[in-house]
Amino acid sequence: MSLLLLAHPLFSVGPVFWLSAVVLSPMSRRRIAxxxxxxxxxxxxxxxxxxxxxxxxxxxxxxxxxxxxxALYTGVCxxxxxxxxxxxxxxxxxxxxxxxxxxxxxxxxxxxxxxxxRDLHDLLGHSLSLIAVKSELAMRLAAADxxxxxxxxxxxxxxxxxxxxxxxxxxxxxxxxxLDVELAGVRAVLDAAGIRCTVEGLAGRAASDRAxxxxxxxxxxxxxxxxxxxxxxxxxxxKHSEARRCVVTLSSCGGSVALEMRNDGVRAGDGPPGSGLTxxxxxxxxxxxxxxAGPDGRDGFLLRAVVPLPGPADDAPGEDDAPxxxxxxxxxxxxx
Numbered sequence: 001m002s003l004l005l006l007a008h009p010l011f012s013v014g015p016v017f018w019l020s021a022v023v024l025s026p027m028s029r030r031r032i033a034x035x036x037x038x039x040x041x042x043x044x045x046x047x048x049x050x051x052x053x054x055x056x057x058x059x060x061x062x063x064x065x066x067x068x069x070x071a072l073y074t075g076v077c078x079x080x081x082x083x084x085x086x087x088x089x090x091x092x093x094x095x096x097x098x099x100x101x102x103x104x105x106x107x108x109x110x111x112x113x114x115x116x117x118r119d120l121h122d123l124l125g126h127s128l129s130l131i132a133v134k135s136e137l138a139m140r141l142a143a144a145d146x147x148x149x150x151x152x153x154x155x156x157x158x159x160x161x162x163x164x165x166x167x168x169x170x171x172x173x174x175x176x177x178x179l180d181v182e183l184a185g186v187r188a189v190l191d192a193a194g195i196r197c198t199v200e201g202l203a204g205r206a207a208s209d210r211a212x213x214x215x216x217x218x219x220x221x222x223x224x225x226x227x228x229x230x231x232x233x234x235x236x237x238x239k240h241s242e243a244r245r246c247v248v249t250l251s252s253c254g255g256s257v258a259l260e261m262r263n264d265g266v267r268a269g270d271g272p273p274g275s276g277l278t279x280x281x282x283x284x285x286x287x288x289x290x291x292x293a294g295p296d297g298r299d300g301f302l303l304r305a306v307v308p309l310p311g312p313a314d315d316a317p318g319e320d321d322a323p324x325x326x327x328x329x330x331x332x333x334x335x336x
Contacts, residue, residue, distance in 0.1 A: 101193050101238050108189060123170055127163035131156050179218070182227040183248065186234040190246055193238050195263075199248045218257060222307050225283050226250075226259045229291065229305040232276040233261035241265030241301065253306070256289075261303040262296055280305065 138152035183199050190197040218226075230248065237243050243265025250259050280291045289307035296302035 097194075104189070104193055105235060105238050119170060120167070123166045124163055127159050127166070130159045131163075134159070179223040179227040179230065182230045186230055186248070189234060190237065195237065195243050195246055195265075197246045197248065199250075201250055219310060221287060222257060222309065225287055225289065225307060226257070226305060228283055229259055229280055229303070230261070232280055233303045236276070236303070237261070237263050237265065252309075256306050256308045258304060258306045260305075262300055264300045 134152045134156045138149040138156065141149035141152065187197045187199060233248075234246075237246055241263055243263040246261065246263040248259070248261050250257065252258075277291060277293055284291050284305060284307060287307050289305060291303070291305045293303045294301070
């Protein structure tokens, strides 16, 4: 800019011109057009007059170059203003995309909580009402008819045990997530977030082409812990990356099964997405598995979990081996 000012007086109003172009960029298109014409006209007149006074013996008088200077400043001013406005709009869209992804993740969590609360209400509503009615009846009959009051309290005890059993079954069902169901849900969520997700099964074919799903034949506890890996990996892809594509691969390697989630949204040098890897490591440690996460060396990020498969002679853990008499998958879900 300094060299232009020294080279010719036509550019003597350059600083004012560029400042005006930047100030105009946040405005509406109609206002930009009107003010650009006004700014270009003023700058063109000033530049033309300055050129005529400094070069009185020039080929053209100052009013001869006025149309040129006015058109030049008006066009360039409008171009700069509209380019700045476009860049600001692109930045706003980028921020809105990030906000939408975060909102989608929060919405999924909220819907899961609402579903759990509805199921819990359906399970406990009737049982608790029955317990309240029968306990009040037993209290009234305690003095007049102790035998009948005892029978009512026996019904209360039975209803309480049934309610406790149903709650345990419900919690077990929420913890023991299924890998095939989780893969289908993750594909839907990632597609909604604008991330193309491909799932590949054990035989090397797309999971959608398999009638029994890619996890068929795996022990229940292995399917459960790998389902948690898929859920955590998908959450990190949505919240902490710029991914356009995600590939989930399930493969067997010797006596182990490996699940890989590879996305193109985390570049080399970036840290691991989120802080859920510790919880995944704890879940996998129950089954002597391991999880690794980091750049894949191809401008992407790789989350890999490996779980050994029990051999024919291995004793599969039963319900009595898990804490609290629960199934192994429920115990694995509680370690996080």
